[in-house]
Amino acid sequence: MRTPWTIAVLGAGAWGTALGATMLTGGHRAKLWARDEALAQAINADHINERYLPGLKLDQQLAATSSMENALKNADCILAVTPAQTLRAVLADAGPHVPKGVPVVLCAKGIERETGRLMSEIASEMLPENPVAALSGPSFASDLARGLPTAVTVAAKNAGLAMTLAEQLSAPRLRCYSTDDLTGVEIGGALKNVLAIAAGATHGAGLGASASAALITRGFVELRRIGEAFGARPDTLMGLSGLGDLILTCGSEQSRNFAYGAALGRGESLEGRPLAEGAHTAGIAARIVRERGLEAPIIESVTELLKGRLTVLAAMEALLSRPLKSET
Numbered sequence: 001m002r003t004p005w006t007i008a009v010l011g012a013g014a015w016g017t018a019l020g021a022t023m024l025t026g027g028h029r030a031k032l033w034a035r036d037e038a039l040a041q042a043i044n045a046d047h048i049n050e051r052y053l054p055g056l057k058l059d060q061q062l063a064a065t066s067s068m069e070n071a072l073k074n075a076d077c078i079l080a081v082t083p084a085q086t087l088r089a090v091l092a093d094a095g096p097h098v099p100k101g102v103p104v105v106l107c108a109k110g111i112e113r114e115t116g117r118l119m120s121e122i123a124s125e126m127l128p129e130n131p132v133a134a135l136s137g138p139s140f141a142s143d144l145a146r147g148l149p150t151a152v153t154v155a156a157k158n159a160g161l162a163m164t165l166a167e168q169l170s171a172p173r174l175r176c177y178s179t180d181d182l183t184g185v186e187i188g189g190a191l192k193n194v195l196a197i198a199a200g201a202t203h204g205a206g207l208g209a210s211a212s213a214a215l216i217t218r219g220f221v222e223l224r225r226i227g228e229a230f231g232a233r234p235d236t237l238m239g240l241s242g243l244g245d246l247i248l249t250c251g252s253e254q255s256r257n258f259a260y261g262a263a264l265g266r267g268e269s270l271e272g273r274p275l276a277e278g279a280h281t282a283g284i285a286a287r288i289v290r291e292r293g294l295e296a297p298i299i300e301s302v303t304e305l306l307k308g309r310l311t312v313l314a315a316m317e318a319l320l321s322r323p324l325k326s327e328t
């Protein structure tokens with residue numbers, strides 16, 4: 001029997017709301033922090049998050065607040081679920097109210113644009129007295145919120161903590177595996193978003209299913225190369241948080257990153273589109289690749305595409321005309 005926890009979920013977007021609802025199904029108490037007071041009130045009054053999970057009825061027990069102090073009061077565990085580029089600011093606000101020693105589980109998938117830091121590095125810097133972990137894997141928020149099943153990875157450098165968190169955060173429709181390869185889990189989640197933009201662009205430009213499969217496979221080689229340069233273990237990158245999430249997000253327009261790439265491929269405007277974390281991660285990923293002398297032409301092409309310096313067709317031609325080499 002596990003002990004029911006009070007879980008503070010920082011971020012009432014699609015993923016925070018879905019995770020909060022899922023935690024309730026696991027027998028925990030969950031409180032959502034929403035930066036927007038009106039959204040918190042609407043969730044409490046209507047039990048629906050019309051802005052981020054339209055049409056999905058939420059458990060009435062899922063309470064929301066715009067007060068960080070309220071959200072974090074008596075928390076046994078914190079899930080940080082705002083976009084990657086906002087994590088530093090959100091943890092700065094949360095800091096004074098965070099109970100010492102409780103685990104902070106990072107659920108955003110990205111790398112800080114200005115510094116190249118992973119989410120765990122930011123959290124350790126901002127909350128040095130709290131252990132950090134990450135939860136990542138193939139998991140569309142709307143799937144979880146509708147009660148559809150999936151499996152994810154929970155990572156912490158301390159294997160015991162990772163196991164405890166995997167046990168606590170698992171729910172009837174959410175199976176959590178544990179690992180101590182925190183870096184591997186974070187790198188896989190961040191880079192698959194960049195590759196999903198590439199896959200979407202290939203699809204949007206009508207280059208065909210064969211091209212998509214080739215691009216995703218060679219993109220995964222780049223993900224593994226970069227991951228291993230960071231010290232990630234190959235089996236982590238082959239797991240749920242790497243390959244698993246890559247398969248999910250490179251396969252359908254349900255992925256916002258894929259949909260963003262598809263719009264790019266079709267030559268549509270990118271203004272006002274939903275969050276596409278890969279668009280924020282691509283530039284810093286390309287910089288890391290250059291600084292470390294790695295080879296990642298697909299990830300670099302995404303950066304050039306996003307800057308408008310390359311078209312999808314020109315990127316495809318450049319990738320195809322690179323010198324031939326052994327596959328492995």
Ligand SMILES: NC(=O)C1=CN([C@@H]2O[C@H](COP(=O)(O)OP(=O)(O)OC[C@H]3O[C@@H](n4cnc5c(N)ncnc54)[C@H](O)[C@@H]3O)[C@@H](O)[C@H]2O)C=CC1
Nearest residue numbers: 012013014015016035082083084086108109139140141275
């Ligand atoms: N939606 C999904 O299916 C999944 C999302 N994720 C990851 O979770 C993270 C959050 O994604 P979503 O919830 O989907 O995004 P979203 O766009 O649905 O919601 C983002 C939330 O963060 C808040 N926010 C935005 N800027 C903020 C700021 N400066 N300060 C504080 N709060 C701010 C918004 O108000 C909103 O509540 C991303 O890194 C994403 O990659 C991970 C797995 C699944």
Ligand SMILES: O=C(CO)COP(=O)(O)O
Nearest residue numbers: 137138139140255256257
């Ligand atoms: O990370 C996700 C699913 O695992 C969500 O992907 P998108 O952010 O591309 O929608």
